[in-house]
Structure formats: structure tokens, C-alpha cells
Amino acid sequence: MILVVGATAHFGRQTVEALLESGQKVRALTRDPEKATLPAGVEVVGGDLTRPETLAPALEGVTTVFLVLPYGLDATAFLSAARGRRIVFLSSGAIVDGRDTQPDVIAEYHHRVERAITEAASEWTFLRLFFPAINALSFAMQLNGSDVIRAPYAEFTSAPVHERDVAEVAARVLTEDGHAGRVYDLTGPESMTQREQVQVLGEALGRPLRFEELDPKPVLEQMRQFMDGDFITALFDLMGATVGKPAEVSPVVERITGHPARSFAQWAADHRADFS
Numbered sequence: 001m002i003l004v005v006g007a008t009a010h011f012g013r014q015t016v017e018a019l020l021e022s023g024q025k026v027r028a029l030t031r032d033p034e035k036a037t038l039p040a041g042v043e044v045v046g047g048d049l050t051r052p053e054t055l056a057p058a059l060e061g062v063t064t065v066f067l068v069l070p071y072g073l074d075a076t077a078f079l080s081a082a083r084g085r086r087i088v089f090l091s092s093g094a095i096v097d098g099r100d101t102q103p104d105v106i107a108e109y110h111h112r113v114e115r116a117i118t119e120a121a122s123e124w125t126f127l128r129l130f131f132p133a134i135n136a137l138s139f140a141m142q143l144n145g146s147d148v149i150r151a152p153y154a155e156f157t158s159a160p161v162h163e164r165d166v167a168e169v170a171a172r173v174l175t176e177d178g179h180a181g182r183v184y185d186l187t188g189p190e191s192m193t194q195r196e197q198v199q200v201l202g203e204a205l206g207r208p209l210r211f212e213e214l215d216p217k218p219v220l221e222q223m224r225q226f227m228d229g230d231f232i233t234a235l236f237d238l239m240g241a242t243v244g245k246p247a248e249v250s251p252v253v254e255r256i257t258g259h260p261a262r263s264f265a266q267w268a269a270d271h272r273a274d275f276s
Contacts, residue, residue: 001025001026001027001061001062001063001064002019002024002025002026002027002062002063002064002065002066002174002175003027003028003029003058003059003062003064003065003066004016004019004026004027004028004029004065004066004068005029005049005065005066005067005068005069005078006029006066006067006068006069006070006090007028007029007030007036007038007042007044007068008028008030008035008036008037008038009068009070010134010163011068011090011132011163011166011167011170012028012066012068013038014163014164014166014167015066015068015166015167015170015171015174016028016038016039016042017039017167018164018167018168018170018171019171019174019175020039020041020042021171022171022175024171024174024175025043026041026042026043027042027043027044027045027058027062028042028043028044028045029045029046029047029058030044030045030046030047031046031047031048032046033045033046045057045058046058049069049073049074049075049077049078050073050074050077051077052077052078052080052081055077055078055081055082056081059081059082059085062082062085063085063086064085064086064087064088064174064175065082065085065086065087065088066088066090066170066174067087067088067089067090067117068090069089069090069113071106071109071228071231072109072228072231075113075116076116079116079117079120079121080120082120082121083120083121084120084121084122085121085122086121086122086123086124086180087117087120087121087123087124087125088124088125088126088127088170088173088174088179089113089114089117089124089125089126089127090127090129090166090170091110091113091114091126091127091128091129092106092107092109092110092128092129092130093128093129093130093185094106094107094110094130094234094238095107095110095111095114095128097183104230104233104234104237104238105230105231105234106231106234106235106238107234110128114126123180123181124180124181125173125179125180125181125182125183125184126182126183126184127166127169127170127173127184127186128183128184128185128186129161129166129186130158130159130185130187130238130247131158131159131160131247132160132161132163132166133160133161133162133163133188133264133267134163134267135160136160136197136201136264136267136268136271137271137274139151139198139201139275140274140275143205143207143209143275147202147207147208147209147210148209148210148211148212149198149209149210149211149212150211150212150213150214151194151211151213151214151219152213152214152215152216152219152220152236152239153194153213153216153236153239153240153243154193154194154195154211154213155193155194155195155243155244156193156194156239156240156242156243157191157192157193157194157242157243157244157245157246157247158191158192158194158242158247159187159188159189159190159191159192159247159248159249159250160187160188160192160197160264160267161186161187161188161253161261162188162261162262162263162264162266162267162270164262164270165186165188165253165257165261165262166186168253168256168257169184169186169252169253169256169257172256172257173256184250184252184256185248185250185252186250186252186253187247187248187249187250187252187253187261188249188253188261188262188263188264188267189249189253189260189261189262189263190249190263190264191246191247191248191249192247192264194211195211195213197264198210198211199211200264200265200268201268201275203265203268204265204268204269204272205268205272205275216236216240220232220233220236
């Protein structure tokens with residue numbers, strides 16, 4: 001039995017679907033089973049990672065776990081309960097290997113979870129993401145009645161990866177041998193600037209979208225008022241550090257799934273409804 005933790009989030013839900021399509025038995029852990037709306041065939045169980053007493057039923061009979069965590073959540077109780085199982089963790093590409101002290105809070109949080117997993121799991125695999133394509137969903141609110149996207153760092157670069165590719169890699173890693181102790185960086189097939197992403201999105205929507213670059217400093221200060229200040233500062237620093245530098249493109253998606261990674265244009269076409 002495979003347990004998916006974070007099954008109602010983007011990557012968890014897509015992985016549940018990919019596992020079902022491959023004929024696997026899947027259990028999904030969620031705090032609110034009544035609102036999970038997961039596909040038929042999934043065993044949905046209630047549980048809370050911050051309440052250890054709720055975890056035993058979810059882990060009964062489970063040999064393998066796909067772990068998707070919201071940033072900052074303390075996974076200590078869950079990893080203690082899941083000790084001795086195979087764990088695949090959706091981690092962050094911000095981690096710098098070989099460093100005990102990480103460069104920012106995003107990398108430090110994920111690095112800490114990775115270290116805890118290596119101590120608790122019988123086998124482990126880490127799937128690291130940097131800037132996934134679903135980050136572009138943040139543009140949707142601005143496109144309600146406007147064709148202008150306003151944001152900092154027009155020239156920040158990434159190789160945005162489609163969540164379905166992440167899910168298909170996860171499903172393979174969860175069900176195949178040969179992935180224990182491996183760290184996989186997952187990217188899309190091309191390096192793009194944020195401005196280019198908006199152009200491609202406009203082509204998918206049939207709208208002449210325009211990007212207006214904002215000064216990052218006042219935007220950062222505004223966002224720090226309602227988001228974790230250290231987190232959003234680290235995110236802005238990561239974006240700023242990519243300006244003028246092509247993003248690295250990894251072959252992992254194609255190597256593991258057997259098909260080329262989906263393009264950002266494909267992602268935009270798949271998400272037209274989210275921008276309407």
C-alpha cells in the first residue's frame with residue numbers, strides 16, 4: 001500500500017491519479033476526508049501530521065510513502081510514526097548539497113526534513129523542484145479584466161516543470177526499484193524568463209498579454225505584511241539571483257518516464273480554464 005501525504009495539493013493529487021492509472025493501491029491522508037474529492041478507488045483516511053495520535057490508522061499496512069509538505073510544517077511526529085518505511089519526498093531545488101548551513105530558510109527547511117528522512121526511512125528518494133509551472137497560477141487574479149501582468153523580476157529565469165511530469169516521475173519512483181538513495185532535480189524542457197512565460201500564456205489564452213516590471217523592494221515589503229517575511233525574502237532573493245542566467249535543464253523527467261518533459265506552452269494550454 002502506498003500512502004500519499006498532501007494528497008489534496010497539486011502535486012499530491014496528480015500523483016494519486018498517476019498511481020491509480022498504473023494499477024496501484026493508494027491511500028490518501030487528509031485532515032478533512034469529506035472535502036478531499038479524490039478519484040474513485042482511493043482510500044481516503046483522516047489524520048493530522050501535527051497530531052501523532054491520528055497517524056497510526058493511516059500507516060497501517062503501508063510500505064511506501066509519498067510526502068508532500070507545506071513549507072514550515074514540522075514533520076517530526078509523522079516521520080517517527082512512519083519509521084522503517086520507504087519514503088519519497090518532494091523537496092526543494094534551493095538546497096545546496098554538501099553544506100550543513102543552507103543559504104536561506106527555504107533550503108534550510110527542506111534540508112532539515114531530508115536529513116530526518118534519511119534517519120527514519122528504510123529507503124529514501126528526494127524529488128527536488130525549483131520553480132514549478134503552477135507558480136504561474138498567481139497571474140490569474142491580475143488577468144481578471146486586464147491583459148497586463150505586473151510583477152518584479154521580468155528576466156528571472158526558470159525551467160518550469162509541469163505538475164503532471166512530477167507526478168509521473170513520483171509514481172515511477174514509488175513503484176520501481178533502483179531509486180533508493182537518489183536525488184532527482186526535476187525541470188521542464190526549456191529555460192524561460194518570466195516575461196517569456198507571460199507571452200506563452202497569452203498565446204495559449206488568445207490574448208495579447210503584456211508584462212510590466214515592478215521594483216521588487218516595495219512589492220517585497222508589501223508581501224511581508226501578510227506572508228512569512230523570511231520565506232518571501234528568500235524567494236525574492238532566489239528569483240533575483242537567476243536574472244541573466246539561463247536555468248539548468250535536467251533530463252530526469254524523460255529518463256524516468258520515457259517521454260520528453262511537457263513544455264510550458266503545454267502547461268498553459270492545460271490550464272486555460274484557470275485563467276478564464
